[in-house]
Amino acid sequence: MMRRKSDIKDRKEISGRILVAHPAQQHSYRLAGALEKTGMLSKYATTVYYRKFSFTALAAKCLRGDFRVKAMNRRCGDIPDKKVIQFCEIEGLLKLVALNTRFLKRQYRTIKYHTADRFARKVAGYVVRCNRKTVDPVDAVITYDDTSPLLFEILARKSPDTIRIMDMSAANILYMRHIYEEDILRAPAFAQRLREERKICWDPFTIRRTKRELRRAQYFLVPSEFVGRSLEYSGVRKEQIFYCPYGVDTEAFSPKEYEELVPGSRPLEFIYVGGVKELKGISYLLNAFAKIPREQAFLTVVGKYDPDGKDTAPFAEFVNFTGPVLHSEVPVLLRRADVFILPSLGEGMALSAIEAASCGLPLILSENSGMREIIEEGKNGFVVPIQSTEALIGKIRFFIRHPEQIRPMGERAREMAERYTWQEYSARVRQCCINILRREQENASKNEIQ
Structure with a gap:
């Protein structure tokens, strides 16, 4: 009333x-x-x-x-x-x-x-x-x-x-x-x-x-x-x-320590958090990394998955599947990685992405991730079309060619996350x-x- x-x-x-x-x-x-x-x-x-x-x-x-x-x-x-x-x-x-x-x-x-x-x-x-x-x-x-x-x-x-x-x-x-x-x-x-x-x-x-x-x-x-x-x-x-x-809890998801990177110094680690789900565009992501040499970059998939799944089995040799983890363990995995990637078909607002930004990772996100309006293209991350393996490959290769951009883009991502606290x-x-x-x-x- x-x-x-x-x-x-x-x-x-x-x-x-x-x-x-x-x-x-x-x-x-x-x-x-x-x-x-x-x-x-x-x-x-x-x-x-x-x-x-x-x-x-x-x-x-x-x-x-x-x-x-x-x-x-x-x-x-x-x-x-x-x-x-x-x-x-x-x-x-x-x-x-x-x-x-x-x-x-x-x-x-x-x-x-x-x-x-x-x-x-x-x-x-x-x-x-x-x-x-x-x-x-x-x-x-x-x-x-x-x-x-x-x-x-x-x-x-x-x-x-x-x-x-x-x-x-x-x-x-x-x-x-x-x-x-x-x-x-x-x-x-x-x-x-x-x-x-x-x-x-x-x-x-x-x-x-x-x-x-x-x-x-x-x-x-x-x-x-x-x-x-x-x-x-x-x-x-x-x-x-x-x-x-x-x-995001910016204290729990505190920023990572960066290392100086030059092209080819080591394989870059891209991380995806959310389990093996097609609603999050996992097929496009797996197919993208199938075309990226492991000595250049590899993918870590955090979350639940079926090791016997017929659709994911062909990708097991070049993707690290962690399986289920506690939410309290996610910040450690994020800080260990270099770039966060999420090609979701549709999110309300990708909390895993803003948590990654809080940890200082640059972001590669789909246009339907619910984060499009807070991504500054080329400054704290990139927005890609949904259902596009080629667009993902293009942004992955950008970081492989320009690893020196990980730190400044990651720092801007952290600055963005600080404007989106709880x-x-x-x-x-x-x-x-x-x-x-x-x-x-x-x-x-x-x-x-x-």
Whole structure:
């Protein structure tokens, strides 16, 4: 419910009461933490969360190794426990078990959407009750793509004054489907992999959900112009879109030490982070390095892969596959490398790329990486077309011929990353929310006058 103009102020101007809801996690901790720091967070609603007396804390006691660490990390120090509300926690835990257990993995999708819809009903009910009682009222709800349709539909009916905002972590799948269909024709050897990775783009059920949430969302937070364009493709108006790029921990991803390089002094190491996924353009990258002599340069692929995969087996002799690594290990691998490369078919905003920039690596990124607008061509990196092995080869050979450019371009990449910290993200997301609340105030005032 919108409050009167005199009621909505921050420390100086506006203090909207915003509930952030996510049945999983993504970067919702960052968003909720940012709003909490400026007094705008009403509640943070989720399923799995590690706090005293929660089922998550109980489950963590039964786990070992990395799984226990992951369970204990399902919390955010910037969000007070009293601001956290949990719904469907057991279903959320079951969903994680299904994701990590082979015999239950087939049921993951069913569990995921059942949990998302049940969670949506609970959150909507909570918001409606708060606003009816005017106790801790909620001015706006921010939730995430692929989790939102039912929540927004209920709010539109039962609490129409509550502003509905969707945080788009990735490009609209209706837009991406056309890109993927072209890729299937261009890279047939990897077509089956892509269909498995992004089967949701051809799934009528998911497509219907996407159309429902796009129809009911009033505003969108997007991390890049690419995501904004993907929304406009489906009829979203520009004035509904607010640009809010993500950040990087510049201390954890500290800059590397450079060495003086001349052509031919040693093979250059190019690094890709994200696992063997065709949605990230891996086929074009592997084919590019198949044409680069190993004594000149080699590729390190960080992330999950299948050593027996028929599509990747031919490339094993000239590519280093690390397999899965903890996120805490990634900075060491980045600082060891020379150049970061990501030919993604579509990213919301490539966090791995901005982490690499923070470590002082020049970047070679696709035009759909969600980073195009912050790359200064030839200064901190290069932007290449998607689905172009030849374009990748050209930029790889540039660094082979001009290794002395790695240091100055890497230093400029670090300077760029310092403008995209999580602290800067907090300031941007707060301002976006204030602007949305102001706009709704103005609209409400106009309606009252009419």
